[in-house]
Amino acid sequence: MEAATNSRHPLTGWLAVARFGFYTLSFSLIASLAFTPWLETLNLSWWKVFRRCVSLAAAASLWLCLRQEGRSFASYGFSAWSGAGKRELLTGLLVGAACLAGLFGIGLFLGFYQVDVTQDRAKLWRTVIGFIPAAALVAALEEAIFRGFLLQQLLASSKTAAVLASSALYSVVHLRTPLAELSTWMELGGLFLLGVVLSLSYLKTNRLLFAVGLHGALAYGARVNKLFIGHPYPELSWLIGTGRLVNGLIGWAALLGLGGWIGWRSRTDKGGGGHVA
Numbered sequence: 200m201e202a203a204t205n206s207r208h209p210l211t212g213w214l215a216v217a218r219f220g221f222y223t224l225s226f227s228l229i230a231s232l233a234f235t236p237w238l239e240t241l242n243l244s245w246w247k248v249f250r251r252c253v254s255l256a257a258a259a260s261l262w263l264c265l266r267q268e269g270r271s272f273a274s275y276g277f278s279a280w281s282g283a284g285k286r287e288l289l290t291g292l293l294v295g296a297a298c299l300a301g302l303f304g305i306g307l308f309l310g311f312y313q314v315d316v317t318q319d320r321a322k323l324w325r326t327v328i329g330f331i332p333a334a335a336l337v338a339a340l341e342e343a344i345f346r347g348f349l350l351q352q353l354l355a356s357s358k359t360a361a362v363l364a365s366s367a368l369y370s371v372v373h374l375r376t377p378l379a380e381l382s383t384w385m386e387l388g389g390l391f392l393l394g395v396v397l398s399l400s401y402l403k404t405n406r407l408l409f410a411v412g413l414h415g416a417l418a419y420g421a422r423v424n425k426l427f428i429g430h431p432y433p434e435l436s437w438l439i440g441t442g443r444l445v446n447g448l449i450g451w452a453a454l455l456g457l458g459g460w461i462g463w464r465s466r467t468d469k470g471g472g473g474h475v476a
Contacts, residue, residue, distance in 0.1 A: 212352040216364075219264050219348065226256035253372070257344055264348065275347035276407035284408050291400070291412020294457070299420040302444070302453055303428060311439040311449075315429030323426050330422050338415035345369045345394065346401045346410055358402065366394030382446055385437060389445025392454040393417070399458055403465035420444065 231249040238245060265272060306312035317323050345365050353361035370390035376383045400410045425442035432439070440447025445454065 209356040212355040212361075215264065215268075215352045216349055219260050222260035222263055223253065223256045226259055227252040230256065254340070258340055261344055261348055272343070275343065275351060276401060276405070277343070277347075284406060287404060287406060287409040288412040291409040291414075292416050293412075295413045295416025295420070298453055298457060299416065299424075299444075302449065303424065306428075306439060306449070311430075311432065311435065313429045313431050314427065317426045326426060327423055330419060334415045334419040334422070337418050338411045341369075342397065342407045342411045342414055346397055347407055350398055350401065362395055362398040362402075366391050366398060369394035382436060382441070385440075386443055386446035389440075389443075389447075389450050389454065392451055392458070393445055396454055396458045396461065399461050403461060417444070 227249055230252040231245060234248050234252075235245065237243075238248065265275075303312060307314070345368065349368060350361050350365040353364055370387045373390050374383065374387065376386075378384070397410045397414060400413065401407055421442065421444045424444070428442070430436070430439070430441060433441075436447060438448050440450045444450050
């Protein structure tokens with residue numbers, strides 16, 4: 200896969216990314232504008248509907264781009280669903296869970312966090328159980344798009360350009376708050392580092408399964424922790440972050456450590472296979 204990608208002209212990859220972006224934007228606009236007559240009835244803003252449409256539009260755009268290229272979905276990193284592939288997925292899940300446990304454990308020990316279980320028990324169990332398939336779907340779809348399609352298309356330019364560009368795109372599309380706020384820039388930085396870590400995991404394994412497991416565990420933790428963990432010192436959000444997890448310096452440090460572990464682990468594997476599992 201990598202050899203085939205690197206043999207292409209660099210411009211080809213950037214054009215493929217631009218085509219994917221055009222499809223996604225067009226599909227999202229069409230779908231959100233078609234929903235306009237019901238916005239007032241449902242008390243929704245057009246922008247919120249547009250953001251919801253982007254995920255479905257991105258999935259449709261990915262399918263269309265793959266059809267145009269004559270490529271299979273598996274060829275972008277979901278192949279080899281074997282014992283090794285399953286171990287990589289499980290390892291990603293366990294590593295993500297260990298990172299969350301360490302982050303929350305240290306935060307609780309130092310008093311940065313406090314146990315604050317929501318009183319809405321219906322919401323608690325609905326989220327704890329119901330978000331599992333959602334986290335799995337989000338992880339698989341976003342890895343297929345950002346580390347599967349976008350990263351691999353841009354590898355024809357260089358690994359550095361591919362990692363930086365795909366990680367920047369990954370962080371920007373998750374933007375939810377105004378850029379004037381410090382927390383927004385902190386979150387963008389954390390999401391960028393997460394994109395780099397996930398990109399590194401693909402480059403070290405040539406598969407997306409470890410990244411899917413890691414992404415799924417972190418996405419689940421970022422959603423569910425708000426129901427269990429309180430932040431008594433909001434003025435220290437630049438250091439300890441919020442429920443989003445990646446928007447504080449401690450979260451950044453955890454991501455840098457995780458990236459270092461992936462790089463170290465792949466170098467120590469025998470035979471140069473580059474597997475982190």
